[in-house]
Amino acid sequence: MNKITVKICMGTTCFVMGASSLQELVDMVPSRYGDKVEVQGVPCLEFCNARTEARAPYVTVDDRVVMNATVEKVIEEIERKLSNG
Amino acid sequence: MFIDIDCAQEKKYNQNTYGDYFLSKRYPEKGELIAVLSDGLGSGVKANILATMTATMLLKFVEAGTNIKTACEVVMNSLPVCQVRKISYSTFSVVFCNEEGEVKIVEEGNPQFIYISGGKVIEPEFSVIDSDTFKNRHMHVYKLNLKLGDRLVFCSDGVTQAGLGSSHLKLGLRRQGLIEYLLEKIKENPDISSSDLAKFAVRVAINTEPDRKAKDDTSCAVLYYRNPRYALIFTGPPYHQEKDNEYAREFINSKSKKAIAGGTTANLISRELNIPIKCNIAKSAGKLPAVSYMEGVDLVTEGILTLTRTTEYLENGFKGKEKDAAYELMQFLLSSDCIEFMVGAKLNQAHYDPNLPIEIEIRKNIIKKMAKILEDKYIKKVSVRYI
Numbered sequence: 001m002n003k004i005t006v007k008i009c010m011g012t013t014c015f016v017m018g019a020s021s022l023q024e025l026v027d028m029v030p031s032r033y034g035d036k037v038e039v040q041g042v043p044c045l046e047f048c049n050a051r052t053e054a055r056a057p058y059v060t061v062d063d064r065v066v067m068n069a070t071v072e073k074v075i076e077e078i079e080r081k082l083s084n085g
Numbered sequence: 086m087f088i089d090i091d092c093a094q095e096k097k098y099n100q101n102t103y104g105d106y107f108l109s110k111r112y113p114e115k116g117e118l119i120a121v122l123s124d125g126l127g128s129g130v131k132a133n134i135l136a137t138m139t140a141t142m143l144l145k146f147v148e149a150g151t152n153i154k155t156a157c158e159v160v161m162n163s164l165p166v167c168q169v170r171k172i173s174y175s176t177f178s179v180v181f182c183n184e185e186g187e188v189k190i191v192e193e194g195n196p197q198f199i200y201i202s203g204g205k206v207i208e209p210e211f212s213v214i215d216s217d218t219f220k221n222r223h224m225h226v227y228k229l230n231l232k233l234g235d236r237l238v239f240c241s242d243g244v245t246q247a248g249l250g251s252s253h254l255k256l257g258l259r260r261q262g263l264i265e266y267l268l269e270k271i272k273e274n275p276d277i278s279s280s281d282l283a284k285f286a287v288r289v290a291i292n293t294e295p296d297r298k299a300k301d302d303t304s305c306a307v308l309y310y311r312n313p314r315y316a317l318i319f320t321g322p323p324y325h326q327e328k329d330n331e332y333a334r335e336f337i338n339s340k341s342k343k344a345i346a347g348g349t350t351a352n353l354i355s356r357e358l359n360i361p362i363k364c365n366i367a368k369s370a371g372k373l374p375a376v377s378y379m380e381g382v383d384l385v386t387e388g389i390l391t392l393t394r395t396t397e398y399l400e401n402g403f404k405g406k407e408k409d410a411a412y413e414l415m416q417f418l419l420s421s422d423c424i425e426f427m428v429g430a431k432l433n434q435a436h437y438d439p440n441l442p443i444e445i446e447i448r449k450n451i452i453k454k455m456a457k458i459l460e461d462k463y464i465k466k467v468s469v470r471y472i
Contacts, residue, residue, distance in 0.1 A: 008366055010374040011348035012389045013435045016443045020374075023366050041366030043377055043385070044348025048435035056435065 004037045004081050006074060007060045011044030014057035022057060024071055029078070037078055086184050086233055087313035087422045088118050090464070092306040093283035095291055097128040097243075098298035104132025105241045105304040108140040110148070111464050116184035119147050122306050123177040124195060124241040126167055132175075132302065139164065139175040153181045154214070154226055157191040162218045173222065178239045186231040186310060193224040196245045196260055199238040200229065204272060206264055234275075236282070236309045238267060243303030244286060248293035258293045279307035313466070315341035316421035320388055321429030321448050322349050323472045332472055333357035336427065337381055344417050347388030350429065351377060373409045384417050386410040389436065389445050396455045399462070423466040424459060428452050430471050 006029065008014075008022050029039045047058045047065065055067035061077040092107035104127065109120035121143045125135030139160065146156035157179055164173050176194025190198065200207045209227055216222035231237070240263070249257035266289045271277060277285075286305035291297055319336050323329060333354045336343065345351045355362045362385065363378040373394060374387040387410065394411035395418070403412055418424060428448060436445045452469055459465040 009348075010364060010366060010377075010387060012387055012445065013433070013438075013441065015374050015387065015390065016441055016445070020372065026366055039366070041364035041375075041377075042348075043351040043362055043364055043387070046349060046352065049349075049433050054435060054438045054440055 003035070004033075004062055004078060005060075006037060006039045006078065007042045007045065008039065008069075009045040009047070009056075009058045010041045011046075011048065013048040013054075014045070017054075017056035018070070019057035019059075022059065022069060022071060022074065025074060028071070028075075032075075033078065033082070036082065086186060086310045087466075088182060088184060089279045089309040089311055089422065090118065090120055090306065091278070091280035091283050092122070092304060093280070093287040094302070094304040095243075095287050095299045097300065097302050100129040100302075102130055102133045103304075104128040104136060104302035105243070106133065106136035106140045107304060107306050108144050109306075109464065110144060111460075111466075113460070113466050118180075118182055119144055120180050120306065120308065121177060122195065122239050122241065122304060123175050124243075124302065124304070125175045126170070126172065128302055135175045139177050143177060143179050147179070147181060153179060153189050153191055157193065157224055157226075158214060158216075161193050161214075161216050161222050161224055164222075166219070173219070176242075180237065180239070180308060182231075182308070186233075186235070188227075188229045188231055188237070190227040190229070190237075191224050192227075193222065196240055196242055197225070198240075199260065199264055199267065201236045201238065201267065201271065202232065203234070204268065204275075206268070231310050233310055233312065236271075236279075236307060238263075238282070238286065239306045239308075240286065241302060241304040243299060243301035244290040244305055246301065247290035247299075247303065248295070249300070251293075251295045254293065258290060262293075263289065276311070279309045282309070283307045313422040314420065315339075316344065316417065316424045317341040317427065318344045318346060318418075318424065319350055319354070319427045319429075320346040320392065320452070322347075322353055322431045324430040326431075328472070329353050330357045332427065332429075341425065342417065342421060343382045344384040344386070344414065345379070345382055346386050346392055346414065347429075348374075349433065350388065351379065351385050354382070355379065373411055376410045376413055384413055386414055389448060389451065390443075392448070392451045392455065393446055396451055396458065399455065399458045418459060418465070419463060421465070424456075424468075426452050426456065426467070426469045428469060428471050 059066040059069040121140040123136040123140040125132030178195045182188040211225040246257040248254040377385040456467040
């Protein structure tokens with residue numbers, strides 16, 4: 001099974017909209033899923049400017065975009081990925 | 086050549102303000118600089134007012150286009166005399182110089198400056214102008230041509246008379262004593278900045294006092310001709326997207342130290358030049374996104390929030406405990422002499438969403454404010470280019 005990659009946007013909009021608290025995932029994910037899931041920060045996912053409605057913070061779990069991301073929502077998406085194989 | 090100038094001071098023991106005053110102003114468009122060091126009679130508030138007045142008058146006078154010699158002569162002839170001690174209200178040294186190394190110096194009452202070139206002290210010729218109104222006042226006028234690496238050290242008599250009357254130095258440190266320390270320090274660290282050398286001289290003076298308490302206001306100003314250190318900051322995506330590649334290449338090929346402030350900007354450079362970005366989210370400190378890493382770039386930070394915080398630090402000083410990305414950016418800026426901003430003019434609509442919990446400044450405004458502080462407070466040469 002391929003490793004799942006989680007990318008957290010660290011751009012201005014996402015950061016002030018709550019991405020700062022998503023940094024919890026950095027410790028939480030490896031302790032829960034070991035090396036099956038990798039968490040990365042990216043300078044900007046560039047979704048904020050491309051979409052008309054504000055849905056920051058943005059996180060991607062492989063090709064899926066999580067909008068208004070919270071730790072719970074991201075974990076939920078990881079779980080879904082893992083269970084679908 | 087770049088003129089690196091700075092002053093270090095210590096106030097007289099038990100006083101609550103400085104009795105010497107140092108003032109300098111850079112004129113970037115003409116490549117000129119004026120600096121004045123004035124020592125006010127006595128110490129504390131009175132001396133501070135006298136020194137401040139003298140230095141400010143001289144600077145304004147020269148700034149208004151008056152010949153430096155004439156300006157100094159007028160001030161020398163008009164400085165009042167203390168009724169009790171029968172000596173001038175203040176003494177001064179004025180230096181007027183340009184980036185080509187042409188320097189004019191006028192001294193009245195302060196210890197003679199020290200001219201250091203190639204690790205040696207040069208004693209230049211000067212002309213003496215006597216005061217028309219006061220017999221005991223004379224000014225020394227110098228005209229010099231300085232080369233790359235040359236330094237001028239000015240000090241108040243608090244430095245040269247440090248330790249006066251002590252058992253091991255009956256006449257104090259004196260000019261010669263200071264010269265020996267300065268030459269030794271420069272030999273040890275040939276590229277020492279003006280700021281560090283001035284601090285060193287003041288420390289030497291204080292340490293010369295038997296009880297390490299300044300007996301007089303102690304100031305040292307250093308002027309150093311050196312090659313400028315260039316810095317380039319790229320922030321914000323360019324207005325015309327088709328020019329992204331051109332600007333990215335210009336940025337990476339620049340010989341300056343380089344910083345990127347902005348996620349989209351970092352992505353743009355990474356994409357156009359195919360350089361990966363390494364982002365460390367775990368280390369995010371002080372409520373700012375952490376710095377990222379990119380090969381060939383000295384510093385990569387988030388944009389608006391970091392720039393805003395950096396401007397605050399530059400304005401009010403860094404008081405936090407955690408060294409965040411804004412602190413790093415401040416250090417990056419302060420360790421450069423000539424700073425160029427490449428400011429992308431493209432707007433990010435998302436930043437203007439009224440639902441954002443924090444007011445986000447317009448990039449152009451922050452840069453404008455930051456540039457002004459860097460020029461006025463830190464005497465940097467700043468240029469801003471909107472792209």
